[in-house]
Amino acid sequence: MSSSALLLRGGQVLRPDRTSGRADVLVRDGVIQEIGADLAAPGAEVIDATGRLVLPGFVDAHRHLWLGALSASSSGVPLFTYAQQINEGHGDAFTADDIYAGVLWGALQAINAGVTTVADWAHNLGSPADIDANVRALSDSGIRARLFFGGKATSSGDVSRFADHARDMLARHPAGGRLEFGLGLRGPSMSTPEETEREFTLARELGLPISIHAGMAGLPGAVTQLHEQRLLGPDVNYAHATEFSTREWELVAGSGGTVTATPTVDLTMGLGVRPATGPAAGHGVAAGLGADTVAYGPSDLFGEMRLALAAERVHTNAPVVARGEMPSELAQDHQHLLEVATRGGAQVLGFDKITGELSPGFRADLITVDLRGPHLDGFGDPVLAAFLGAGPRDVDTVVVDGTVLKRDGVLSGPHVERARQLVLASRERIRARRR
Numbered sequence: 001m002s003s004s005a006l007l008l009r010g011g012q013v014l015r016p017d018r019t020s021g022r023a024d025v026l027v028r029d030g031v032i033q034e035i036g037a038d039l040a041a042p043g044a045e046v047i048d049a050t051g052r053l054v055l056p057g058f059v060d061a062h063r064h065l066w067l068g069a070l071s072a073s074s075s076g077v078p079l080f081t082y083a084q085q086i087n088e089g090h091g092d093a094f095t096a097d098d099i100y101a102g103v104l105w106g107a108l109q110a111i112n113a114g115v116t117t118v119a120d121w122a123h124n125l126g127s128p129a130d131i132d133a134n135v136r137a138l139s140d141s142g143i144r145a146r147l148f149f150g151g152k153a154t155s156s157g158d159v160s161r162f163a164d165h166a167r168d169m170l171a172r173h174p175a176g177g178r179l180e181f182g183l184g185l186r187g188p189s190m191s192t193p194e195e196t197e198r199e200f201t202l203a204r205e206l207g208l209p210i211s212i213h214a215g216m217a218g219l220p221g222a223v224t225q226l227h228e229q230r231l232l233g234p235d236v237n238y239a240h241a242t243e244f245s246t247r248e249w250e251l252v253a254g255s256g257g258t259v260t261a262t263p264t265v266d267l268t269m270g271l272g273v274r275p276a277t278g279p280a281a282g283h284g285v286a287a288g289l290g291a292d293t294v295a296y297g298p299s300d301l302f303g304e305m306r307l308a309l310a311a312e313r314v315h316t317n318a319p320v321v322a323r324g325e326m327p328s329e330l331a332q333d334h335q336h337l338l339e340v341a342t343r344g345g346a347q348v349l350g351f352d353k354i355t356g357e358l359s360p361g362f363r364a365d366l367i368t369v370d371l372r373g374p375h376l377d378g379f380g381d382p383v384l385a386a387f388l389g390a391g392p393r394d395v396d397t398v399v400v401d402g403t404v405l406k407r408d409g410v411l412s413g414p415h416v417e418r419a420r421q422l423v424l425a426s427r428e429r430i431r432a433r434r435r
């Protein structure tokens, strides 16, 4: 049950200035009111955070939540095989009920892993009823979201046919709530220049930010084409962005665009050899991290942070090692990746004034990581210990907008058991329709 006042007592709190220390966090009416020692809050619900690290909740800046129904169904294959199996295979067997079940379950997977805000990139919506089911599932899950809706990922994905429905939804969900919108468009890699222009123009008429998949190996030139069509802008987010040319990075930086790296998919599916977090930092481009698809990879950002750091160090160390030397300096650090996975994602989603850091005035989107297990209970920096070794099972508490959605390591929202039943039934229906 949500409470108008919530006190997390005695945790190790990570501050925006990268320091951490023992403090209480007082939440009132969904907002972080105060962080300090021995806070008094008569009547508040108290959560004992002793032995836990208190962090801003993760912001997953690119994830297809509907694939929550299909976790681990298409791993270890290249992108075009994956797209055939998932988008053109299972995806076509989905009805609005399956969208609801998949998105709700996918959102709970994310919350369980400490994700409090998600960019839900919905590319299996064939009708207004599908969009409404997606919206309902996000609302019921309790997660904060920007729903990037569009058509199907396939050639039938022209989003223009949803224009009237989009206007209607925007009227029903005014900006500033837990759920906001954007358009997930096919972009130059998956549509014609005319389609791209029409869809970008629609997004701007509606005042909605845009996200596209761009820069993957074998599909070059998306940013260059957008530049030639004069369509670049600060409202465009590029997912993957693994193989942008230097000129394209400069164009993205100059236009104020943002990127989202999805390291597991980027590197193991072969979309590139370096996550976008590295070049984004070099070019001053805002970057977030995403898990992308649980049909292929894991559901948490702990692993994505570690993989991004390892990959960036491989990239910078390789020339030194090739000379037969040992690197004397190492690129990036855990604090940088933690910021990318929290306030970086918030910036990508246009939520940076409300979430992504633990400061008074920000919405209360936060998690605790239990440090008492042998794998995390160390001698050194507890933030580094969590970065190096934590996973979804160590996420003890998840709070979104002041509401506790995971408590004592167990999902606690009102829809958890129903979601489990719905997704099991949905999987049976999808299997039956595909026979």
Ligand SMILES: [Zn+2]
Residues within 6 Å of the ligand: 062, 064, 121, 213, 239, 292
């Ligand atoms: Zn994607």
